[in-house]
Amino acid sequence: MNAPFSPSTLDRLRSDLAASPRMLFIDGKFVAAASGETFEVIDPATGQVFAHAAGGDKADVDLAVAAARRALDGAWGKHTPSQRARLMLKLADLIEAAGEELALLESLDNGMPIMMARFGGVMGAAEQLRYNAGWATKITGETIDPSWPGEYHAFTLREPVGVVGSIVPWNFPFVMAVAKIAPALAAGCTVVLKPAEQTPLSAVKLGELIAAAGFPDGTVNIVTGFGKTAGAALVDHPGVDKISFTGSTTTGRSILHAATGNLKRVTLELGGKSPVVIFADADLEKAIPSAAMGIFGNAGQVCAAGSRLFVHESIFDQVVEGVSRRAASLKVGAGITPGTEMGPLVSQVQLDRVLGYIASGASEGATVGVGGARIEGEGYGGYFVQPTVLTGTAAGMKVVEEEIFGPVLCAMKFGDGDIDTIAASANQSDYGLAASLWTRDMSSGLKLAKRLKAGTIRINGGGAGVDPAMPLGGFKQSGWGRENGRMGVEAYTEVKSVTIAL
Ligand code: ADP
Numbered sequence: 313m314n315a316p317f318s319p320s321t322l323d324r325l326r327s328d329l330a331a332s333p334r335m336l337f338i339d340g341k342f343v344a345a346a347s348g349e350t351f352e353v354i355d356p357a358t359g360q361v362f363a364h365a366a367g368g369d370k371a372d373v374d375l376a377v378a379a380a381r382r383a384l385d386g387a388w389g390k391h392t393p394s395q396r397a398r399l400m401l402k403l404a405d406l407i408e409a410a411g412e413e414l415a416l417l418e419s420l421d422n423g424m425p426i427m428m429a430r431f432g433g434v435m436g437a438a439e440q441l442r443y444n445a446g447w448a449t450k451i452t453g454e455t456i457d458p459s460w461p462g463e464y465h466a467f468t469l470r471e472p473v474g475v476v477g478s479i480v481p482w483n484f485p486f487v488m489a490v491a492k493i494a495p496a497l498a499a500g501c502t503v504v505l506k507p508a509e510q511t512p513l514s515a516v517k518l519g520e521l522i523a524a525a526g527f528p529d530g531t532v533n534i535v536t537g538f539g540k541t542a543g544a545a546l547v548d549h550p551g552v553d554k555i556s557f558t559g560s561t562t563t564g565r566s567i568l569h570a571a572t573g574n575l576k577r578v579t580l581e582l583g584g585k586s587p588v589v590i591f592a593d594a595d596l597e598k599a600i601p602s603a604a605m606g607i608f609g610n611a612g613q614v615c616a617a618g619s620r621l622f623v624h625e626s627i628f629d630q631v632v633e634g635v636s637r638r639a640a641s642l643k644v645g646a647g648i649t650p651g652t653e654m655g656p657l658v659s660q661v662q663l664d665r666v667l668g669y670i671a672s673g674a675s676e677g678a679t680v681g682v683g684g685a686r687i688e689g690e691g692y693g694g695y696f697v698q699p700t701v702l703t704g705t706a707a708g709m710k711v712v713e714e715e716i717f718g719p720v721l722c723a724m725k726f727g728d729g730d731i732d733t734i735a736a737s738a739n740q741s742d743y744g745l746a747a748s749l750w751t752r753d754m755s756s757g758l759k760l761a762k763r764l765k766a767g768t769i770r771i772n773g774g775g776a777g778v779d780p781a782m783p784l785g786g787f788k789q790s791g792w793g794r795e796n797g798r799m800g801v802e803a804y805t806e807v808k809s810v811t812i813a814l
Contacts, residue, residue, distance in 0.1 A: 333364035337519030339379035340529030357646035368537035383530030419647035437490035443780035472500035474553030482508035499804035579793035584745030594750035600634035666718030735763035744787025
């Protein structure tokens with residue numbers, strides 16, 4: 313396979329990033345924050361500052377929202393659905409063409425392996441745009457036959473919800489940003505995007521590509537900055553009609569409170585503590601590596617990570633040994649190092665949090681089977697932690713109940729109980745984002761799938777990636793609403809019913 317990037321691109325990118333801070337993208341132009349503030353961007357593989365980004369705040373959010381409103385009422389609002397689709401397809405092509413640089417930015421900024429950044433991130437983002445571009449021309453209302461006396465022509469219109477504030481997290485910064493703007497643009501909305509403060513760089517590059525694609529000024533605006541300032545200003549803003557948020561359940565809850573001012577629409581894709589259930593008859597050659605990468609992939613910083621492993625007691629030791637062997641053999645390193653399978657955690661905060669959880673598991677009686685420690689030394693100056701498997705864990709322990717967002721698996725066994733008992737254990741969580749199960753008996757598999765309280769169910773490895781056509785979202789405290797698919801686009805529309813008396 314060709315090298316995923318050329319060293320000269322990396323050198324150019326590094327010196328470019330060192331030379332000047334990344335700007336805000338407002339009304340089609342790159343501008344400094346009104347306050348003149350910038351903040352440091354840290355490479356999680358080294359712990360060193362390697363870039364700066366504009367520290368947007370309320371004043372910048374005000375300008376961005378005003379620009380988005382002008383575009384909605386003006387040039388973008390006048391685009392036909394097929395014109396919108398064409399621009400989206402063009403942006404997808406530009407993203408693909410800039411794939412090398414985007415993947416490098418993403419890998420340096422977040423720490424993820426470069427191949428994941430290239431294929432899951434950049435290509436995934438282009439596919440989000442292409443899928444959603446198809447919807448732009450297919451959003452329709454319906455005709456309805458009312459039962460009032462008399463004769464009527466009645467129908468519904470689906471209109472863009474308006475100016476959307478999109479707030480995204482740091483774990484998959486680029487694809488998340490694009491997955492937020494794509495359905496919004498398909499529906500005819502305009503957007504103010506706020507990337508996470510830990511990972512602002514690929515979103516700023518997205519601004520360049522949006523400008524190059526020829527979107528009218530103000531259609532998409534990008535305000536880098538902190539959650540408590542720029543994010544909160546966006547959520548609070550009376551000129552924003554909808555907030556689409558992906559992030560932690562704690563922040564999601566505070567966003568809900570803050571959005572009550574103008575009762576803006578809110579969709580939330582939040583945390584998870586997703587179960588992986590392996591029955592005695594499962595194909596272990598597939599189930600074991602999948603269970604391992606389901607928690608160690610992207611260093612466990614995945615909202616749908618399979619963090620609670622339930623294994624039938626007859627195969628428990630075999631599965632735990634297999635997953636542990638994979639954990640011990642994983643190539644951990646900087647995302648841009650060829651062959652890296654797991655990168656660092658995103659930040660010191662995240663490292664402290666994950667190590668804190670491992671310590672808490674041990675103090676509550678769990679056994680650290682493999683991993684459990686920070687990785688330090690030559691080439692590991694950043695926030696590296698070993699892939700970790702905890703056994704002897706049980707319901708009620710903090711490590712089993714709370715989202716760790718790191719490469720830490722809690723393994724538990726189940727006996728010959730009925731499906732309801734297994735489902736009850738798997739459902740014993742405040743979260744309900746995803747669940748995986750492995751069995752050759754599809755009757756048991758489907759019975760369990762029906763009983764699990766989760767928005768995404770994966771059977772025998774199905775649905776391991778995100779497909780823009782498949783609805784994604786959570787039961788319980790994992791969120792409100794669904795992204796992707798028809799529902800994902802419709803979440804950016806308002807329905808209006810119109811009745812004509814004939
Ligand atoms: P984490 O705690 O791991 O950083 P968050 O859920 O807090 O995850 O962050 C996800 C996104 O939400 C980021 O873009 C962050 O800046 C933003 N954010 C954090 N707090 C707020 C807030 N109070 N209002 C709006 N956005 C916020």
